[in-house]
Amino acid sequence: MTEIKQNHPAATDRYGVNPMYLFRWEDTQNAYVLLYPEGIVKLNQTAGEIIKRCDGEHTVADMVIELQQSFPGDDERVADGVYRFLEVFRAKGWIRRQA
Amino acid sequence: MPKDGSVVRLDGEGKPLWLVLELTYRCPLKCPWCSNPVDFDRCNGNELDTDEWKRVLREGRELGALQLGFTGGEPMLRDDLEELVAEATRLGYYTNLITSGVGLNEGRLVALKNAGLKQIQLSLQSSDRALTDSLIGATAFDLKIKVARMIKSYGFPMVLNVPVFRQNADQTAEILALAEDIGVDYLEFANIQYYNWAMINREELLPTRAQLERAEAAVKAARERLGDRMTIYFVIPDYFEGKPKACMNGWGSIHLTIAPDGAALPCQEARLMTDLAFPTVREHDLAWLWNESPTFRKFRGLDWMREPCSSCSEKETDFGGCRCQAYLLTGDACNTDPACGKSPHHGLVTDAVARAADPARTLKPLVMRTERAARELEREAEHG
Ligand code: SF4
Ligand code: SF4
Numbered sequence: 001m002t003e004i005k006q007n008h009p010a011a012t013d014r015y016g017v018n019p020m021y022l023f024r025w026e027d028t029q030n031a032y033v034l035l036y037p038e039g040i041v042k043l044n045q046t047a048g049e050i051i052k053r054c055d056g057e058h059t060v061a062d063m064v065i066e067l068q069q070s071f072p073g074d075d076e077r078v079a080d081g082v083y084r085f086l087e088v089f090r091a092k093g094w095i096r097r098q099a
Numbered sequence: 100m101p102k103d104g105s106v107v108r109l110d111g112e113g114k115p116l117w118l119v120l121e122l123t124y125r126c127p128l129k130c131p132w133c134s135n136p137v138d139f140d141r142c143n144g145n146e147l148d149t150d151e152w153k154r155v156l157r158e159g160r161e162l163g164a165l166q167l168g169f170t171g172g173e174p175m176l177r178d179d180l181e182e183l184v185a186e187a188t189r190l191g192y193y194t195n196l197i198t199s200g201v202g203l204n205e206g207r208l209v210a211l212k213n214a215g216l217k218q219i220q221l222s223l224q225s226s227d228r229a230l231t232d233s234l235i236g237a238t239a240f241d242l243k244i245k246v247a248r249m250i251k252s253y254g255f256p257m258v259l260n261v262p263v264f265r266q267n268a269d270q271t272a273e274i275l276a277l278a279e280d281i282g283v284d285y286l287e288f289a290n291i292q293y294y295n296w297a298m299i300n301r302e303e304l305l306p307t308r309a310q311l312e313r314a315e316a317a318v319k320a321a322r323e324r325l326g327d328r329m330t331i332y333f334v335i336p337d338y339f340e341g342k343p344k345a346c347m348n349g350w351g352s353i354h355l356t357i358a359p360d361g362a363a364l365p366c367q368e369a370r371l372m373t374d375l376a377f378p379t380v381r382e383h384d385l386a387w388l389w390n391e392s393p394t395f396r397k398f399r400g401l402d403w404m405r406e407p408c409s410s411c412s413e414k415e416t417d418f419g420g421c422r423c424q425a426y427l428l429t430g431d432a433c434n435t436d437p438a439c440g441k442s443p444h445h446g447l448v449t450d451a452v453a454r455a456a457d458p459a460r461t462l463k464p465l466v467m468r469t470e471r472a473a474r475e476l477e478r479e480a481e482h483g
Binding site: 038 | 256
């Protein structure tokens with residue numbers, strides 16, 4: 001059986017920001033922003049907190065735990081959100097799975 | 100060149116998110132579609148110096164600017180470019196260099212990388228050496244290809260910018276293949292906007308509708324083949340669509356351009372409106388120019404509109420099109436952009452398209468961007 005490389009994030013995956021993008025906090029927007037050739041994305045709080053942890057160090061499982069601590073309440077919803085967001089960000093080309 | 104169709108739609112909340120510095124109008128090339136003013140030599144000897152540009156950079160960040168373009172003319176002609184890029188990086192801009200490639204040797208590329216330059220946009224006119232060199236009035240095709248590969252070898256994201264006109268529209272497939280071979284990240288087929296030099300040469304440059312349809316088909320095939328590997332921008336130009344472009348996301352909305360002599364412009368073409376005043380950064384700070392200058396306030400928002408725009412449901416999407424085009428074609432910038440099918444002046448655009456496609460029309464040589472041509476055009480204008 002050949003193994004099919006899934007596009008869905010796995011708990012042990014680590015992500016990094018696409019090197020073409022510049023991710024940082026921007027005071028004048030009071031938000032995290034992503035800057036790239038010809039574009040600007042202003043990130044909402046959740047997106048910013050997730051991409052901040054796409055640092056090649058955090059695994060997806062680490063991210064989930066940290067975000068569940070920052071946004072206590074519905075743990076399952078937070079976990080779902082992290083997986084869903086990661087998939088969207090990867091599809092947009094903002095982040096890449098680290099080898 | 101303003102980016103038709105590739106600008107992320109966003110509300111700047113009144114901030115000039117996009118700052119463009121035209122470091123010089125000087126250029127070793129003679130492109131007959133050049134968007135610089137016809138009297139481009141007006142700024143010779145009058146360009147802002149390094150410290151003046153640095154002040155613009157600082158004040159731009161204070162106003163919330165994030166994206167920064169270094170353009171011209173040919174910005175490589177400024178030997179303080181590396182110093183300005185380093186200052187911009189320190190201030191937190193995403194720095195883009197827009198160049199013809201002439202003057203970009205390996206030493207300067209390394210220096211720019213070290214200065215923190217993020218992205219390079221290189222112009223290329225064709226996949227054919229002889230055609231390219233004749234269109235730009237210089238021997239530069241081989242150099243451009245060499246520079247393109249060098250940019251990639253240093254790991255810069257690269258936009259290859261290809262202006263589209265009749266002479267190259269049928270080479271779209273070849274240009275796509277060349278870009279793929281180079282490893283370009285973004286390929287932008289930029290429709291010529293007919294102002295300044297491009298307006299002088301409009302009849303010779305306008306592609307035909309059939310050409311554009313073939314080009315679009317080639318782009319579609321390439322997108323399917325390449326998937327995520329290369330992003331391809333291609334928009335059917337406003338002259339053919341009956342729909343105006345959402346020019347600059349609205350006048351004075353997110354774009355601020357500083358001309359070589361320090362004049363603050365809502366877009367790079369705005370100076371063709373000779374009845375507007377364009378105060379410079381030598382007279383005012385950037386905050387005043389952006390927030391208070393009557394020129395920036397004039398078409399900001401939607402209040403300046405007349406019919407058919409003022410009662411149109413599209414007005415918050417396209418902002419009534421391009422003010423410069425309305426001025427240039429109808430003589431009044433408050434009119435609806437004639438590219439719009441609802442404009443009473445729309446015939447000016449459709450006639451131009453029909454005239455350019457008429458096989459019986461008299462062919463004229465392209466007027467190259469030279470000081471001599473500028474002088475002759477000036478004389479013609481004076482003597483009617
Ligand atoms: S369009 Fe051509 S002539 Fe004009 S500034 Fe660009 S490279 Fe130079
Ligand atoms: S009438 Fe004005 S607002 Fe309506 S589509 Fe045309 S340019 Fe846009």
